[in-house]
Amino acid sequence: MASATLRHTVWILRGNPLTGIAAAGVALLVLIAILGPTIVPYDPIASNVSQALMPPSAAHLAGTDQLGRDTFSRLVVATRLDLVIAVSAVGISFVLGAVIGAFCGYAGGRLDRSVGRFVDVMMAFPLFVLAMAMVAALGNRVENIVIATAIINLPFYIRFARAEVNVRRNVGWVEAARASGESHVSVVLRFLLPNVLPAMAVQVSLNLGWAILNAAGLSFIGLGVKPPTPEWGIMVAEGARFISTGKWWLVAFPGLALMLAVLCFNLLGDGLRDILDPRMRT
Amino acid sequence: MTGPLLRIEDLHVTFSTRRGLVEAVRGVTLSLGEGEMLGLVGESGSGKSVTGFATTRLLDTAGRVTAGKILYRGRDIAKVPDSDFRVLHGAAMSMIFQNPRAALNPIRAVGLQIADAILSHKRIGKQQAAEEALKLLRAVQIRDPEKRVSAYPHELSGGMCQRVMIAIAISCNPMLLIADEPTTGLDVTTQKVVMDLLAQIAAERGMATILITHDLGLAAQYCRRIVVMEKGRLVEEAAPERLFHHPQHAYTKRLVAASPTAASRIEDLVADEERSQYLAVLAACKPRPQPPPGTPPLLEVRNLVKQYDQGAPAVSDFSMVMVAGESVGLVGESGSGKTTISRMICRLIDPSAGEILFDGQSIGHLPARDFHRSPMRKDIQIVFQDPNESLNPRFTAFDCIAHPLLRLTGMRPGEALQHRVEECARRVGLPLELLPRFPHQLSGGQKARVGIARAIACRPRLLVLDEPTAALDVSVQAVVLQLLDRLRREDDLALLFVSHDLNVVRMMCDRTIVLRDGRIVEQGESRALFDNPQTDYTRELVGAVPHINLPAGDAIEARSS
Numbered sequence: 001m002a003s004a005t006l007r008h009t010v011w012i013l014r015g016n017p018l019t020g021i022a023a024a025g026v027a028l029l030v031l032i033a034i035l036g037p038t039i040v041p042y043d044p045i046a047s048n049v050s051q052a053l054m055p056p057s058a059a060h061l062a063g064t065d066q067l068g069r070d071t072f073s074r075l076v077v078a079t080r081l082d083l084v085i086a087v088s089a090v091g092i093s094f095v096l097g098a099v100i101g102a103f104c105g106y107a108g109g110r111l112d113r114s115v116g117r118f119v120d121v122m123m124a125f126p127l128f129v130l131a132m133a134m135v136a137a138l139g140n141r142v143e144n145i146v147i148a149t150a151i152i153n154l155p156f157y158i159r160f161a162r163a164e165v166n167v168r169r170n171v172g173w174v175e176a177a178r179a180s181g182e183s184h185v186s187v188v189l190r191f192l193l194p195n196v197l198p199a200m201a202v203q204v205s206l207n208l209g210w211a212i213l214n215a216a217g218l219s220f221i222g223l224g225v226k227p228p229t230p231e232w233g234i235m236v237a238e239g240a241r242f243i244s245t246g247k248w249w250l251v252a253f254p255g256l257a258l259m260l261a262v263l264c265f266n267l268l269g270d271g272l273r274d275i276l277d278p279r280m281r282t
Numbered sequence: 283m284t285g286p287l288l289r290i291e292d293l294h295v296t297f298s299t300r301r302g303l304v305e306a307v308r309g310v311t312l313s314l315g316e317g318e319m320l321g322l323v324g325e326s327g328s329g330k331s332v333t334g335f336a337t338t339r340l341l342d343t344a345g346r347v348t349a350g351k352i353l354y355r356g357r358d359i360a361k362v363p364d365s366d367f368r369v370l371h372g373a374a375m376s377m378i379f380q381n382p383r384a385a386l387n388p389i390r391a392v393g394l395q396i397a398d399a400i401l402s403h404k405r406i407g408k409q410q411a412a413e414e415a416l417k418l419l420r421a422v423q424i425r426d427p428e429k430r431v432s433a434y435p436h437e438l439s440g441g442m443c444q445r446v447m448i449a450i451a452i453s454c455n456p457m458l459l460i461a462d463e464p465t466t467g468l469d470v471t472t473q474k475v476v477m478d479l480l481a482q483i484a485a486e487r488g489m490a491t492i493l494i495t496h497d498l499g500l501a502a503q504y505c506r507r508i509v510v511m512e513k514g515r516l517v518e519e520a521a522p523e524r525l526f527h528h529p530q531h532a533y534t535k536r537l538v539a540a541s542p543t544a545a546s547r548i549e550d551l552v553a554d555e556e557r558s559q560y561l562a563v564l565a566a567c568k569p570r571p572q573p574p575p576g577t578p579p580l581l582e583v584r585n586l587v588k589q590y591d592q593g594a595p596a597v598s599d600f601s602m603v604m605v606a607g608e609s610v611g612l613v614g615e616s617g618s619g620k621t622t623i624s625r626m627i628c629r630l631i632d633p634s635a636g637e638i639l640f641d642g643q644s645i646g647h648l649p650a651r652d653f654h655r656s657p658m659r660k661d662i663q664i665v666f667q668d669p670n671e672s673l674n675p676r677f678t679a680f681d682c683i684a685h686p687l688l689r690l691t692g693m694r695p696g697e698a699l700q701h702r703v704e705e706c707a708r709r710v711g712l713p714l715e716l717l718p719r720f721p722h723q724l725s726g727g728q729k730a731r732v733g734i735a736r737a738i739a740c741r742p743r744l745l746v747l748d749e750p751t752a753a754l755d756v757s758v759q760a761v762v763l764q765l766l767d768r769l770r771r772e773d774d775l776a777l778l779f780v781s782h783d784l785n786v787v788r789m790m791c792d793r794t795i796v797l798r799d800g801r802i803v804e805q806g807e808s809r810a811l812f813d814n815p816q817t818d819y820t821r822e823l824v825g826a827v828p829h830i831n832l833p834a835g836d837a838i839e840a841r842s843s
Contacts, residue, residue, distance in 0.1 A: 172673075173674040173675075173677075181686060183651075183655075194676050195674070
């Protein structure tokens with residue numbers, strides 16, 4: 001069984017090498033997030049004014065900022081915070097959204113209609129503004145960024161799970177499960193949800209990239225993570241002031257980190273679906 | 283007599299797939315005269331449709347003609363440039379497909395779709411094309427053609443959609459029509475109407491037709507010559523009578539035996555040595571013991587009603603009685619309520635009114651939502667229509683069969699469960715090495731076996747069969763029907779057989795109930811009911827079943843005159 005899964009994974013990766021590259025990129029990000037503070041050459045918060053605004057060099061791979069902090073060290077340390085925000089926010093919205101959506105799609109009727117309208121209303125708001133408002137109202141803390149990001153993601157998962165379950169609710173194997181003694185609740189949780197997971201995996205990995213951008217965006221406009229905590233969004237925000245004077249590295253490197261992280265998650269999506277779906281096996 | 287209209291010489295078609303090249307057609311040679319109707323019969327994977335697609339050059343991009351020639355009036359169609367072939371399409375040959383609703387554009391009125399086909403071949407005005415479209419709708423005998431011209435496909439029934447498809451196909455007076463399973467999925471009465479129409483149009487216009495079908499009886503009724511294909515090869519070519527009475531090739535013999543006719547019995551479905559094996563099995567079965575007097579019937583249904591929201595009830599006033607070991611057929615066309623009744627008896631949905639008694643105990647009052655906790659859950663099981671859809675894609679065959687055992691009998695994973703699952707698999711003839719496979723790694727027949735094994739795993743006493751063989755090839759159907767019959771005899775299992783296939787019901791069931799619009803039209807002992815139907819509706823149903831022993835159809839005579 002395990003070897004079959006492995007062989008299948010290898011087969012998928014061979015047919016789509018980008019997935020392999022993306023997976024390696026994500027693995028590297030996770031590794032950096034775990035080891036972050038222990039592998040950096042400088043303290044990410046300690047300022048050293050004599051070294052302020054140095055361009056990239058052998059001593060400072062990505063240059064230094066206006067307070068003389070090593071940009072590379074700050075980038076590496078920031079990985080953990082950005083990933084934790086993205087993963088927990090997407091995790092919350094995925095679990096809640098999938099369960100709510102699956103029950104709506106299965107039950108139909110009044111529950112489905114009222115949740116559906118609520119979702120429509122939420123999606124009518126500009127989502128980023130909604131997140132801003134929530135963080136501003138709840139308080140400028142990391143938990144609140146997570147909550148806000150989770151809530152604005154929720155409608156997508158509800159809709160997705162609802163649609164995927166809805167087309168399967170009258171399929172033979174669902175009725176067969178009921179004839180085999182499953183209740184409605186366990187049919188949804190143990191039969192329908194696992195079958196929509198492969199399709200949702202794509203959504204999750206696309207969303208992780210998006211959630212990183214969202215968190216960075218909130219920090220960029222001054223909500224969420226506060227300086228001097230290293231975080232990609234703040235680094236871009238702080239660096240933006242110096243771009244007109246030619247200090248490009250302050251913006252370019254955190255921007256590049258963001259872009260690569262988002263790209264890796266997005267590329268991972270398709271391959272992940274193929275690996276998770278048993279029907280793709282021969 | 284000039285040369286044949288169409289001649290296919292040693293055709294080979296290859297598809298490139300994930301597992302390498304697959305040869306779907308391996309050397310087919312056949313010819314078709316002007317105005318002839320040829321039956322191309324075979325089971326799934328025989329290459330019959332691929333041959334049709336190759337002839338009209340509609341093969342999808344993975345498929346390629348690797349050898350052989352297709353000559354249309356002596357002209358090799360492989361050498362016709364694409365631009366000329368567009369003219370050839372429609373004007374010379376056209377095609378109709380299995381699922382007419384899927385073949386029509388859902389957001390365009392049918393009249394316009396017919397006009398589109400005309401306009402792509404003739405330089406005439408839009409107004410004129412619309413008039414011709416109306417004429418064609420009349421030709422395919424659509425009721426109220428003036429109104430239907432502006433109808434959308436979803437507003438028409440399946441049979442009506444197929445008529446529109448035929449109208450489009452004949453719009454440019456083709457000399458050759460390729461009909462790929464034109465009536466599969468239609469009710470038997472609609473099938474007859476559509477096929478009669480097709481035969482009549484072909485005769486009137488002198489159009490040659492290739493009827494691609496899996497139904498030997500249908501081909502035999504409408505074609506004078508039948509070609510049987512197996513695994514990409516042509517195995518036999520003969521007139522229908524000869525094919526049925528003196529099949530030459532072993533495969534044809536099996537196919538003919540497996541196609542149920544009005545006279546066939548369950549043991550007739552397999553040829554020769556397998557037949558004697560089955561007879562031995564039947565002989566070994568003890569006759570059904572008489573239940574002691576006073577035992578309530580296994581199932582008693584009284585005045586069942588199902589009403590969905592507003593509108594006419596799906597089922598009204600349905601009553602029936604079944605005893606252990608009995609098999610009852612429930613027949614009717616789509617929309618007759620037979621599926622709704624089967625789901626209510628299985629307690630998957632709730633009746634709006636009426637009583638269901640199982641073993642004399644009322645089970646209709648316990649809501650379907652909570653029926654999974656009832657001790658009777660394991661006594662009533664169901665086999666679903668489409669084996670491809672009735673197995674959880676994330677469960678292996680083993681998991682599928684084990685699931686009801688785990689849920690309903692309190693068995694735990696372990697050796698006992700393993701044994702029980704293997705025993706079920708053996709009973710349905712499923713090789714044990716297939717148990718670890720996922721559904722998509724099994725063939726249709728194997729999936730059907732898993733579905734039956736799952737349903738009998740808990741040793742139910744009533745098995746509801748919802749069109750259990752509708753999606754299967756006839757040779758697989760034969761095996762599955764014998765299997766069910768054998769289980770009934772060995773376990774004293776009662777079978778409620780929901781089907782639209784009258785020949786199958788006649789063979790399998792002691793009694794038959796005919797339904798229409800949610801009401802019982804007629805019921806009685808199966809053979810008597812079919813041999814001597816009392817109501818017009820039953821007569822119509824029985825008359826619509828293709829019969830090989832009938833004299834050649836009117837349409838054929840009309841054409842030869």
